[in-house]
Amino acid sequence: MLLIRRFEERAGQLYGMGMIGGFCHLYIGQEAVVVGMQAALKRTDSVITGYRDHGHMLAAGIPANAVMAELTGRAAGISKGKGGSMHMFSVEHGFYGGHGIVAAQVPLGTGLAFAHKYKGDGGLSVTYFGDGASNQGQVYESFNMAELWKLPAIFVIENNQYAMGTSVNRSSSEDQLYRRGESFRVPGLQVDGMDVLAVRGAAAAAVEWVRAGKGPLLLEMKTYRYRGHSMSDPAKYRSREEVAAMREKSDPIEHAKREILEAGFADEAALKAIDKEVRDIVVTAADFAEAAPEPAPAELHTDVLVGTY
Amino acid sequence: MAEIKLPAMSPTMEEGTLAKWLVAEGDIVKPGDVIAEIETDKATMELEVDDGGTVAKLHVPAGSEGVKVGALIATILGEGETAAPPAAAVAERPAPEAPLMPSAVEARPEAPAAPAPTSPVVEPEATGPTKRQTVREALRDAMAEEMRTTPEVFVMGEEVAEYQGAYKVTQGLLEEFGATRVVDTPITEYGFAGLGAGAAMGGLKPIVEFMTFNFAMQAIDHIINSAAKTNYMSGGQMRCPIVFRGPNGAASRVAAQHSQNFGPWYASVPGLIVIAPYSAADAKGLLKSAIRSPDPVVFLENELLYGQTFDVPEGEATVPIGKARVVREGKHVTLVSYSIGVGVALDAATQLAAEGIEAEVVDLRTLRPLDTATVLASLKKTNRMVVVEEGWPVCSISSEIIAVAMEQGFDDLDAPVLRVTNVDVPLPYAANLEKLALVKVEDVVAAVKKVNYR
Ligand SMILES: Cc1ncc(C[n+]2csc(CCOP(=O)(O)OP(=O)(O)O)c2C)c(N)n1
Ligand SMILES: [Mg+2]
Numbered sequence: 001m002l003l004i005r006r007f008e009e010r011a012g013q014l015y016g017m018g019m020i021g022g023f024c025h026l027y028i029g030q031e032a033v034v035v036g037m038q039a040a041l042k043r044t045d046s047v048i049t050g051y052r053d054h055g056h057m058l059a060a061g062i063p064a065n066a067v068m069a070e071l072t073g074r075a076a077g078i079s080k081g082k083g084g085s086m087h088m089f090s091v092e093h094g095f096y097g098g099h100g101i102v103a104a105q106v107p108l109g110t111g112l113a114f115a116h117k118y119k120g121d122g123g124l125s126v127t128y129f130g131d132g133a134s135n136q137g138q139v140y141e142s143f144n145m146a147e148l149w150k151l152p153a154i155f156v157i158e159n160n161q162y163a164m165g166t167s168v169n170r171s172s173s174e175d176q177l178y179r180r181g182e183s184f185r186v187p188g189l190q191v192d193g194m195d196v197l198a199v200r201g202a203a204a205a206a207v208e209w210v211r212a213g214k215g216p217l218l219l220e221m222k223t224y225r226y227r228g229h230s231m232s233d234p235a236k237y238r239s240r241e242e243v244a245a246m247r248e249k250s251d252p253i254e255h256a257k258r259e260i261l262e263a264g265f266a267d268e269a270a271l272k273a274i275d276k277e278v279r280d281i282v283v284t285a286a287d288f289a290e291a292a293p294e295p296a297p298a299e300l301h302t303d304v305l306v307g308t309y
Numbered sequence: 310m311a312e313i314k315l316p317a318m319s320p321t322m323e324e325g326t327l328a329k330w331l332v333a334e335g336d337i338v339k340p341g342d343v344i345a346e347i348e349t350d351k352a353t354m355e356l357e358v359d360d361g362g363t364v365a366k367l368h369v370p371a372g373s374e375g376v377k378v379g380a381l382i383a384t385i386l387g388e389g390e391t392a393a394p395p396a397a398a399v400a401e402r403p404a405p406e407a408p409l410m411p412s413a414v415e416a417r418p419e420a421p422a423a424p425a426p427t428s429p430v431v432e433p434e435a436t437g438p439t440k441r442q443t444v445r446e447a448l449r450d451a452m453a454e455e456m457r458t459t460p461e462v463f464v465m466g467e468e469v470a471e472y473q474g475a476y477k478v479t480q481g482l483l484e485e486f487g488a489t490r491v492v493d494t495p496i497t498e499y500g501f502a503g504l505g506a507g508a509a510m511g512g513l514k515p516i517v518e519f520m521t522f523n524f525a526m527q528a529i530d531h532i533i534n535s536a537a538k539t540n541y542m543s544g545g546q547m548r549c550p551i552v553f554r555g556p557n558g559a560a561s562r563v564a565a566q567h568s569q570n571f572g573p574w575y576a577s578v579p580g581l582i583v584i585a586p587y588s589a590a591d592a593k594g595l596l597k598s599a600i601r602s603p604d605p606v607v608f609l610e611n612e613l614l615y616g617q618t619f620d621v622p623e624g625e626a627t628v629p630i631g632k633a634r635v636v637r638e639g640k641h642v643t644l645v646s647y648s649i650g651v652g653v654a655l656d657a658a659t660q661l662a663a664e665g666i667e668a669e670v671v672d673l674r675t676l677r678p679l680d681t682a683t684v685l686a687s688l689k690k691t692n693r694m695v696v697v698e699e700g701w702p703v704c705s706i707s708s709e710i711i712a713v714a715m716e717q718g719f720d721d722l723d724a725p726v727l728r729v730t731n732v733d734v735p736l737p738y739a740a741n742l743e744k745l746a747l748v749k750v751e752d753v754v755a756a757v758k759k760v761n762y763r
Contacts, residue, residue, distance in 0.1 A: 009359040016316020017379055023320070046511060080544030089543040096510055096547070101534050107500050108535055111507020118463070118489065118513055125511075141500025148495070226341060227357075232319035234352040240343065247341050303545035304579050306603035309631030309678050 001031035001196065001253050002275060004055040006282045007064055008227075011054065011071055015231045019290060020071045024085045027055035029226040032252035033158055034059045036199025037126060040207045044121060046112040048096040048105045049128035051086035052158075056128065060093045064281050068289035075295040076288070082295070082303065103129055103136035106155070110142040113153035113216070124152035124210050132163020134177050143184040146216040153216040154206045155186070158193065160225045165237035178220035186216050193221030194250040197259070224250065310390050311360050313383040315369075315376050318347065318354045325349045326374045327382065336364045338385065345382070362387045439590075439620040447593035447621050448478050448554075448610065452516060454625070455600040456486055459514060462600055465492040465501060466518030466555075475520045476556060476615055502528030502553065506535045506605075509551040514600060519555035522571050522609065528553075529574075536605035537580035552599045557585070557609035558649060558699050559747060565735035570700030572647070575607040576676040576709070582630055583677040585609040587651035589619035591674055594628030602630060609676075611649045633680035635687065639667035642757050643687040645710050646697040647673040650748060654697045657753035666757060676706055684710060685718045692723040693760040699748050702730040724760040729753045 008026040015024050027034075030052075038059040041047070049056045057067050062078060070077030070088050078088050088098040096112060099105040109127025116123040133139065134157050146153045157177045161168055168175050178188035187209075191202040199221065206217045224246045228235045235243075260266050266274075315325060326348040332338060343355040344364070362385040369382045376382065442450075456462045463486075468475045470483040470493040483491040494501045498519065505515040519525045525532065536549045559568035575583045582604050586592040592610070599606040636651065637658050644654040651672045658668040669687050673680065688694050694714055696707035707728035714726045732746045 013316070013359070016318070017314065018317050021320055048507075078544070079542055079546075082544050083542040087542040089539070089547045091546055096507075097539070097543070099535070101530060104503060104530060104535055107503025107531065108507035108510065110500075111504040111509070112511040114504055115508045115511030115513045118508070138499045138503060141495075141497040142504065144495060144497065145500055145504060231317075232322075232351070232354075234354045236352075240355075244341070303541045303543075305582070305678075306540060306545075306548060306550075307630075309582070309629070309675070 001035050001256060002278045003064070003281060004031045004035070004058050005253060006278050007058060007068070007285070008054060010282045010286050011068070012227065012231065014068075014072065014286060014289070020085065021073065022084055023051065024071070024231045025052040025229065026225070026227045026231075027052055029246070029252070030158060030160055030193065030223045031055060032196040032199050032256070033156070033193045033221045033223055034128070036196045037156060037203045039200045040203035041126065042123070043094065044123040046094050046096055046109070046116070046123060046125040047128075048109040048112060048125065049098070050102065050105055050130065050133065051098070051100050052130075053086070053088060053098045057088060057090065057093075057095055057098075060090065060095045062090050062093050062095060064285035065288045068285040069292045072289040072292070073294065074289060074292035075299070076292040080295055080299060080303070082299070103133040103139055105129060106133070106136070106139045106142045109155075110146050110151060110153055113146065113151035114149070116152050117149070122211070124154060124207065126154045126156060128156045128158055130163060131157060131159040131161065131168050131177060132166065132171065134180055135171055139180075140184065143181050143186050143216070143218075147181075147184045147186050150213060150215040152210045152213075154203075154210055155181070155216060155218045157218065157220045158223055159220055160223050162225070162229070162237070164229045164233070167237070176220075178218060181216075181218040186218050188218035188220060190220045190222065193223035194252045194255065196252055196256050310365075310387060311358070311362065311385040312381055313344070313356075313358065313385060315347070315378050315380050315382050316356065317378045318349050319351055322349045322378060324375050324377050327369050327371060327376050328353060330367055330371045332364050332367075334364050334367055338362065338364060358385060360385065360387060362390070438623045440623055441618050442589050442621040443616055443618050444589045444592045444610070445476070445478055445615040447589035447619075448596055449480055449482070451593045451596035451600070452479070453482060453485060455597055456482070456490060459600075461512065461514040462516065463490040463492065463513065464516045464518060465494055465505060467494055467496055467520050469493060469518050474518070476612060478610075478615070479518065498524050498527040499531070502531040503535060505551055505553075506531050506549055509536070509549045509605070510539065510547055514550050516552045516554060516600060519553065521560075521567060521612070522555055522557040523567050523569055525553065525555070525571070532575070532581070532605070532607065533578050537578050540604070541580055548603055549605045550603050552596070552606045552608055554596070554599075554608035555610060556612040556615070558611050559731070559736055560612040562738060562740065562743060564738040568736040570648075570698075572609055572676050572700060573705045573709075575609075576679070576706060578677075580605070581677060582606040582675070583609065584630065584675050585648040586674055587614065587648055587672050589617070590621045590626075591628050591634070591672070593621055594626050595630065595674065597627045598630050601627070609648065614649055628674070631675045631678045631680055633671050633673045633675070633683040635669060635683065636672045637668070637670040639669035640691055641666045641668065641761060642693040642695060643669045643671060643684070643691045644695050644697055644753065644757070645671045645673065645684055647676060647706065648699065650697045650699045653699070653748055653750055653753060656750045657697070657757065660750065660754055661757055666761060666763075668757060673706070679709065679713070681713050681717065684713065685721070688714055688718045689721045692721055693757075694722075694726045695753060695756045695760060696726065696728045697748060697753055698728065698730045700731055702728055702733055705730060724762070727756045727760055729756050
């Protein structure tokens with residue numbers, strides 16, 4: 001969680017310095033969701049998400065250098081600099097993107113589940129999408145097929161309460177999003193997405209359900225993003241007090257820190273050491289991403305097609 | 310110590326106004342605190358700090374306009390830090406250079422050049438044993454043969470299994486391969502196109518049938534944004550080997566919403582292969598190649614051709630993607646077409662021959678990548694060209710062929726290239742109007758006479 005937090009802060013700074021271009025959506029505040037989920041997965045499982053994807057990649061074990069270098073558009077980036085913040089993939093790590101069209105990842109993730117079932121490899125897919133995405137029709141087309149064919153799919157709604165500037169209440173006739181699978185008989189659970197252990201517990205239960213062949217499951221993670229929707233969001237749709245209160249009372253990292261200290265798993269000094277280690281990783285990644293060369297001009301034409309015709 | 314520089318707060322921001330400081334020198338700040346309001350070209354934004362500490366210095370007074378992105382605006386000291394020497398702290402860092410915008414010419418390294426036109430290759434008629442087969446049967450055989458050898462290949466779509474296909478193209482597949490590999494879907498084009506693309510990313514080789522391509526409009530986002538762009542966006546590591554197939558173009562008396570040729574739409578998208586065959590042999594050989602291709606393929610069939618019979622090679626035969634075929638030789642004019650238009654062009658060629666005009670007919674077969682070499686070679690030979698297309702004229706395959714002829718075959722042209730297409734209206738229902746709207750042999754004949762100045 002700390003790595004994601006520090007990485008994203010650094011990405012925000014690099015954006016401010018003009019090193020990162022285009023759209024850049026930070027995951028700050030939501031870290032517990034992806035960290036708790038990932039803790040319950042196996043290497044053979046597949047993960048897919050939308051454009052707010054840096055945290056998902058770090059959680060999947062993709063090196064910070066390759067992610068940061070993609071943000072700065074360098075040849076050493078995970079997509080050779082051709083994808084950018086919203087379009088990153090690592091088949092090797094079971095991470096299938098990184099998709100810029102809101103909710104497109106939902107049928108794609110359902111297809112990954114279809115492939116797991118077809119191949120009989122025991123894997124499952126985890127598909128993350130936002131509260132805003134949950135209003136797209138293709139989500140329900142996916143729920144229908146996933147349940148109809150009992151696909152090994154876990155759908156995770158990251159309900160950070162806003163889709164750009166539109167709050168859930170202003171966009172959703174049913175605002176209890178965990179119930180959104182009901183007419184397709186997809187069971188849903190609502191989870192405190194600011195509590196990494198609660199997430200991990202729910203994830204473990206979901207994984208067990210899905211691996212048992214019972215079909216898909218929907219997890220609604222109640223979470224919050226501290227930063228604007230993307231870097232150019234003036235955030236006039238919510239009050240400073242709302243954000244500050246979330247940060248103060250519900251921060252997932254502070255929460256985990258308190259639990260670790262209370263349980264005696266580590267002391268302040270050990271946590272400081274972890275913080276230092278994480279900062280070093282992020283500084284190294286940022287330096288790497290600044291220094292790495294841009295893609296060669298000839299790369300413009302590569303990777304359009306795989307075959308030659 | 311944290312040096313706060315004026316951040317770019319939008320992709321286009323180069324400078325801003327420091328409207329207001331919300332902290333003063335000496336204040337203690339926590340991570341996430343807002344320290345200033347910045348006005349950009351678009352909005353007023355709040356500037357947060359990532360790290361806590363003491364505000365040591367505010368370098369830019371409130372109200373400053375035209376502060377460059379990257380300029381040092383504040384210094385914050387962490388716990389236990391002391392101020393750096395003042396000279397260093399106030400030294401203005403140069404703003405990062407605005408992203409270099411290379412000129413359009415520099416930004417476009419030469420695309421790989423198309424092979425120079427040689428003499429047109431007339432593909433020999435299949436030499437081995439052949440059998441008479443409809444396009445429908447040929448397509449079915451192509452799928453069945455590939456499914457027998459490759460377990461990852463499966464077919465999905467509406468009515469493909471128990472109903473045996475809305476147009477009976479998947480007849481018998483369910484019996485042979487079972488319900489795991491021949492999958493009836495709900496009526497959910499957007500959903501199953503996306504599911505198919507995801508399955509392809511996950512290592513399978515889906516054949517997704519659209520009952521007709523008119524309904525793929527609901528799924529076009531996945532065909533283009535998910536399937537066609539992923540390999541490029543992932544720097545070549547994520548494949549999407551999928552075939553989207555089904556009838557395309559006008560059928561008979563089904564009117565505007567069910568009668569449209571999407572060839573030009575898909576052919577404009579880099580990252581896709583687009584195939585539109587005419588004969589049964591090409592339908593079979595190209596569908597087999599499409600299923601084997603590591604790239605996403607849009608395979609455009611035609612309902613009116615399904616029942617037509619052709620000679621099809623016996624046994625294993627594939628047809629290469631990206632190769633046009635000269636289906637009739639001639640020396641006075643080149644007729645370029647694809648799909649059902651090839652039949653129109655061939656009929657016109659027969660009529661023209663009776664009047665002493667020998668037309669060469671080129672069947673494009675693949676619309677992307679376009680075999681410009683074969684088209685240009687034929688133009689070099691005949692010096693005149695007419696494009697025949699069952700589809701609208703504007704921004705069409707005809708438009709593209711004409712552009713290619715002008716850019717790369719200008720010196721070979723003895724007359725302007727003409728296009729003969731459907732009329733530029735939604736397809737009407739009434740029998741007489743429908744006939745008037747569709748591409749016609751007599752119009753092709755007239756166009757050929759015009760380019761031959763006869
Ligand atoms: C189909 C589509 N419509 C609109 C957009 C523009 N857009 C990008 S993100 C976004 C909000 C999505 O909010 P949510 O699903 O809650 O995810 P979050 O950003 O909160 O993570 C919108 C409208 C898009 N990318 N794709
Ligand atoms: Mg949201």
